[in-house]
Amino acid sequence: MSAFASVAPPYNMPATSRGDTLLNDTAEARSRALNQFLASVELKAYKIAQAGLRHQDDALDAVQDAMLQLARAYADRPPEEWKPLFYRILENRVRDMQRRRTVRGRVMAWLPFRRDEDDEDADPIAQAPSQELPPVARLELDEAMTALDGALEQLPDRQRQAFLLRNLEGLDVAQTAQAMGCSEGSVKTHYFRALQALRLKLGDFEV
């Protein structure tokens, strides 16, 4: 008999239980990390999706799908890879929805008695902003937001994505390239073009 056979296990616990505990600990740590990561990106992701889709519920659906896909397919990947992966998934989802909407629009244009989903009355309480500001500051910010949103809407999709991923989400050039599925040179071009266009539209953009 080998010497290993006489060595007692360090704990009074069957080997399978230790393995299960280890698996459970790892899974719990991963769940916590994933929860923290998703919480840190969800609002920005929603804003980016909304800028691309211009529809609140569609943007929410896109973010939800991206979260689920990241969790199912990439939760085992190192957490530092999650952000570019998540935004890559989200961008693909937004693009799919834009395409589907275009096709649906063409089909609906031929149908009689169609009803526009956007005609539904929004609940004013549910739509109320979560924080209150002094009226003057709120008015100034409202104007600045409207101006910026309008300028962003007019940007080509790739320029808007580059601008929001870099400026709002704070991704660096390499991460943005990974998220957009293009080269770093392209990201620099899109970002520079976006800045040029925004400067033309917004001027000094005092807030």
Add this chain to the structure above:
Amino acid sequence: MNASDGEPSQSTLLQSGLEVRSRLVLEEGLSRIDARTRSRLNQARQAAVAAAARPSALTWLYRLLTRNALMPAGAAAAAALIAVLMLSSGQRPAQPVAENPAATLDVLDLVTDDDAMKLMEDNDSSFYEWAAAQADAPAGGATT
């Protein structure tokens, strides 16, 4: 770097006023996202975390194989699986590798990208000045 934090970093100082101000406005926009939207995002996050926490088929297989009664069979199955994986990876044909994949990607981007083509056609030197300034800047900072 969050522009609304106390001390601005060097990368923030290198950014243009437009970039800093637009980030402030965008971040303010985030803080004003309504409660219904926040709630739905929270629910989506919980669903995603629950989906990730659900044990995968591989985990179930591992647990099944490591039960006492099945340990010998499990060890044999694992050894067989590893052997098959090693053999199959050894037989995989070599993938052709481009001499410089990054350069190929850049060229492809240049040809297929409207912005890049416009930039070349416009003979716009400001982009190259901006890119050179950005190359001198610390990593992560966007300059104009």
